[in-house]
Amino acid sequence: MEQPVIEVKNLVKVYGKRSTAFTALKKINLEIQKGESVAVIGKSGSGKSTLMHLLALLDRPTEGNVIVDGIDSTKLKTKQLNTLRNDDFGFVFQQFFMNPQDTVLENVTLPLKIAGKRRKERRELAMKALRTVGLADRAKFKANDLSGGQKQRVCIARAIVNNPKILFADEPTGNLDSTTGEKVIKLLFGLQKKGVTLIIVTHDEDLAKMCDRQVRISDGKVTEDSASQSKTSTKKPKKSTTKTKTAKNQTAKGEN
């Protein structure tokens, strides 16, 4: 069996402290294989974004481990962690997160600038990414002056500019009309064909169906996982059960 690119074990995320403490994720177990496209679906507030942030090593879990390429993320040095995020990961944030006063081009080059790439190379790669999302003509615009859909596409351009191995996309089609949405979807699956692992948080059932696998989250738990080899939280958590293969077919269960 191939090693999963990302594996999480008993992931727990608690926000706040004491009286305001809120458990957003409750013992999540998940294995994501290389080259897979995974749709994370669920109601608003169920913990999808929280999970994505933890998978992308943007935040630390309260309990449990995130294992990337077989290495426990807690064992990584800060510098390795930064390099990993900068080189191998691409993010599309739900709220875009752009620097509104900078130009579109500056926003897209940001990951390359952080990587310490030369200006010329930065420009070339960024323009290529912008062409891919059909916004090359907006390169010199202030990011703030774009429409919502355009902003979303800029964010996608920024996420792919560094040729990531894993792309995390939180609602990548949330603000797009169906035509543009389809373009973006085509783009994403085009990347998957090139070997990129896709982890997409979405409300869009159509998009979710196009993915190899659907993981449904509700109330901080995985309630449904279309992948047969994947363990779900319906199983009692076992210690060091990586090798256990449980054939399980789309069993949607309620509370447990």
Added chain:
Amino acid sequence: MKFFDILRTANHNLFRNKVRTMLTVIAIFVGSFTIILNVAINTGVNSFIDEQTASLGGDNFIMLMPSGSSEMASSMVASSEPVEFVEKKTGETEVGAFSDEDIEKLKQIDGIDADSFYSPAPLSGTGYYASDKTDKKYEIQNLMILPPGNFKIPLAAGELVDQNEEAKKKNQVVLAPGYREALGYETDEDIIGQTITIGIKNEILDKWTAIDVEVVGVEASGIVSSSMGTLISHAVYDALADAVYEGYPSEYRDNQPNYYIMATYDTNRFSEDEIKQAIADAGYEAWTVSDMMGMIRTFFDAIMIVFTIFGSIALLAAAIGIINTLLMSVEERTREIGLDKALGMSSGRVFTEFAVEAISLGFWGSAFGVVVAMFIGTLANSAVHAPGGFLAELPTFNLFEFTASNIIPFMIIIMFIAFLAGTIPAWKAAHKNPIDALRYE
């Protein structure tokens, strides 16, 4: 490349909020302006004092006097105005002089360099200066040959009397400040190369001798230069001595009293106080360079301490301004920092960006401070040296002196203070958790 990026980013960020940046720069400017002016005065005063010290032969110089003659010495420090000459019948009053035994005793004092003993043997007979330009005559001052050694006497014009063998035969003088005008010349340059007359009286024969001498230089007014009196060449000294001692027994001329002795002492082994104590124990008095410079230095030091305190308070306020500016900036840019960090920027680099911003603020503030201070200092220098200005009499005294060696370390210090102030906000920025920062509204 990376460093250049950081520098660009930092300055770009400073430009985003121009008003706030400018106000912070002004705060730093005020502090650095005050201090750099102060540093410039300090440099100016010290280089002037050093120049004056050099005219005494350096820090190891000591003037030995018979006990009780400080009063005479102090009259030499205060610049004496030319006194109109009126012929007197009476001889000069005798001041205490060193005997041969005294000199031997002084040479035995540990630390004093016996070989350095030099007694200028002033020709202190009755005499006058005269020139073609005026009917008045002026009483002579100390007439002395330039002591051998390291004496750098600041000149307002011309050159020092030549010291080589050939030149010793020429009748040359360097006039003390003030005499040029008294002798009827407009500027210091005008009198250079002119011939004036020194008249001297032989008391025994009651006979006057006039010697024509060429003025080769005019001493700059200083704090101590008047103690040099008029510097004369060997030829002038010999001619005057021949006239003064004509008819005296030859022993008399050879055994002129030494009223004071210039010497050097070992500054490595003895402090000024120690050597003075040793000399006092032997029953003599001594003046060190500090005695002559001390009052002036103390005065300027006091002023400078006051200014430094003002400047430092202003800088402290400026440093708080830097902290405030950058903290606000960190607050404003929280999401941006979060994004940078989410995309893999290291905490170190976030810290560096903010630190570089702080250093840039320090740079601009101090650079403006220096430029404006130099401008004002230069204006002030020419104002105080203009006729009627309070330093008009001391042409070599630059009140404000700006040099690379006082400006550059100063700017580095300001930038360092700015950096220190910047570390607080920079640390705060660097330690943000990316997701929390991104969620910040």
